[in-house]
Amino acid sequence: MPKDRAPTRIQKKNRAAILEAALNVFSAHGFRGATVDQIAAEAGLSKPNLLYYFPSKEAIHTALLSGLLDTWLAPLHELDADGDPMEEILSYIRRKLQMSRELPRESRLFANELVQGAPRIHEALSNDLKALVDEKTAILTQWMDEGKIARLHPYHLVFSIWALTQHYADFDVQVRAILGDEDPFDGAEPFIDTLYRKLLTP
Amino acid sequence: MPKDRAPTRIQKKNRAAILEAALNVFSAHGFRGATVDQIAAEAGLSKPNLLYYFPSKEAIHTALLSGLLDTWLAPLHELDADGDPMEEILSYIRRKLQMSRELPRESRLFANELVQGAPRIHEALSNDLKALVDEKTAILTQWMDEGKIARLHPYHLVFSIWALTQHYADFDVQVRAILGDEDPFDGAEPFIDTLYRKLLTP
DNA sequence: CGTGAGTTTGACCAGATGGTCAAATCAAGA
DNA sequence: TCTTGATTTGACCATCTGGTCAAACTCACG
Numbered sequence: 001m002p003k004d005r006a007p008t009r010i011q012k013k014n015r016a017a018i019l020e021a022a023l024n025v026f027s028a029h030g031f032r033g034a035t036v037d038q039i040a041a042e043a044g045l046s047k048p049n050l051l052y053y054f055p056s057k058e059a060i061h062t063a064l065l066s067g068l069l070d071t072w073l074a075p076l077h078e079l080d081a082d083g084d085p086m087e088e089i090l091s092y093i094r095r096k097l098q099m100s101r102e103l104p105r106e107s108r109l110f111a112n113e114l115v116q117g118a119p120r121i122h123e124a125l126s127n128d129l130k131a132l133v134d135e136k137t138a139i140l141t142q143w144m145d146e147g148k149i150a151r152l153h154p155y156h157l158v159f160s161i162w163a164l165t166q167h168y169a170d171f172d173v174q175v176r177a178i179l180g181d182e183d184p185f186d187g188a189e190p191f192i193d194t195l196y197r198k199l200l201t202p
Numbered sequence: 203m204p205k206d207r208a209p210t211r212i213q214k215k216n217r218a219a220i221l222e223a224a225l226n227v228f229s230a231h232g233f234r235g236a237t238v239d240q241i242a243a244e245a246g247l248s249k250p251n252l253l254y255y256f257p258s259k260e261a262i263h264t265a266l267l268s269g270l271l272d273t274w275l276a277p278l279h280e281l282d283a284d285g286d287p288m289e290e291i292l293s294y295i296r297r298k299l300q301m302s303r304e305l306p307r308e309s310r311l312f313a314n315e316l317v318q319g320a321p322r323i324h325e326a327l328s329n330d331l332k333a334l335v336d337e338k339t340a341i342l343t344q345w346m347d348e349g350k351i352a353r354l355h356p357y358h359l360v361f362s363i364w365a366l367t368q369h370y371a372d373f374d375v376q377v378r379a380i381l382g383d384e385d386p387f388d389g390a391e392p393f394i395d396t397l398y399r400k401l402l403t404p
Numbered sequence: 405c406g407t408g409a410g411t412t413t414g415a416c417c418a419g420a421t422g423g424t425c426a427a428a429t430c431a432a433g434a
Numbered sequence: 435t436c437t438t439g440a441t442t443t444g445a446c447c448a449t450c451t452g453g454t455c456a457a458a459c460t461c462a463c464g
């Protein structure tokens with residue numbers, strides 16, 4: 001195991017390569033379906049060498065998830081209580097949809113974990129995520145109280161945004177099987193935009 | 203392997219027990235994460251005995267998926283071109299949501315498969331599912347042409363229904379982590395109902 | 405009851421998989 | 435250049451896992 005001094009050039013490069021490879025493999029096969037050999041091969045390292053940088057498969061997975069959680073929640077963080085309500089929400093949705101488009105592996109990584117009961121991130125859900133959502137739904141509720149947007153169950157409003165945007169990354173195969181050559185996101189963006197404009201208009 | 207005559211009493215009982223156990227295990231851990239021993243134990247059989255009824259793990263999975271596909275698509279099948287457009291769509295949505303509530307294991311079984319690229323049901327998606335969706339979106343399009351419901355991209359309308367309803371089964375842990383004790387479906391039903399009333403009203 | 409088909413199982417196997425270790429190789433600063 | 439810590443690897447191990455098989459047991463029916 002590398003000592004915990006300042007990471008060397010090689011350590012930086014290899015750790016990054018491992019996490020990148022792990023993202024590919026874990027998002028495509030889930031934790032149990034991924035093998036250390038596969039990750040090592042994809043990172044261009046031998047298995048013992050990979051295990052020199054991370055003590056176990058579990059450790060790689062954990063590092064990956066916790067490293068990406070911030071990225072994943074960033075769009076919601078940006079929701080600003082002082083902005084225009086409709087614009088704030090719609091641009092949150094656009095950011096979420098863009099993440100599904102540009103970071104589908106990350107979306108599927110979390111989806112895999114969640115579908116199987118989130119054994120490894122249950123804590124983060126009940127703490128960080130819950131806190132963030134509570135903070136932001138308070139803003140939504142205030143906007144509703146002020147009559148700026150339609151009154152709706154704020155938690156379910158958030159769930160609906162997650163569901164509609166992440167669906168395109170998580171169930172990509174299904175979407176494409178039905179749409180054929182059409183780009184999913186070309187149609188999704190205006191559709192979702194229209195949906196929320198109608199829904200949120202008081 | 204049992205001969206393919208009329209199945210005996212014991213064959214019926216054991217096959218059913220195996221599929222029930224397999225549904226539990228596959229939906230909770232995915233194909234790769236499930237073990238034959240686990241399924242056998244949960245079905246109350248020894249592993250060799252289980253493999254007397256199904257030739258392989260793969261075969262159990264396939265039997266399960268193809269057996270459930272009809273159930274899974276039934277709500278959409280019922281969408282009736284001759285009914286009242288708004289009522290037809292809303293009751294389709296209610297049926298879908300009810301399935302998420304009552305058959306969450308089935309939902310997660312498919313979710314697991316889809317998130318990982320649907321290696322085992324890709325064909326069914328491109329054939330059966332695609333055909334059914336095409337048939338039903340034709341009805342939706344006609345209703346739009348007649349001005350009975352708002353004009354929207356019909357495929358994305360269907361995707362949105364799947365996303366919003368299945369989200370509650372597939373990502374149950376996350377939803378519950380945020381809602382706490384509140385029953386997810388109590389809030390989801392009126393929310394989704396309101397959403398589609400607003401969205402579909404021309 | 406006898407019998408043959410249907411059912412069940414303990415013992416076993418081969419390959420996959422996560423992980424270890426000592427030895428070899430490499431890199432960078434003194 | 436030399437030394438020392440960082441890096442890499444081949445060989446290896448224990449366990450898990452899907453699957454096999456022959457022998458034993460059970461059941462239904464004549």
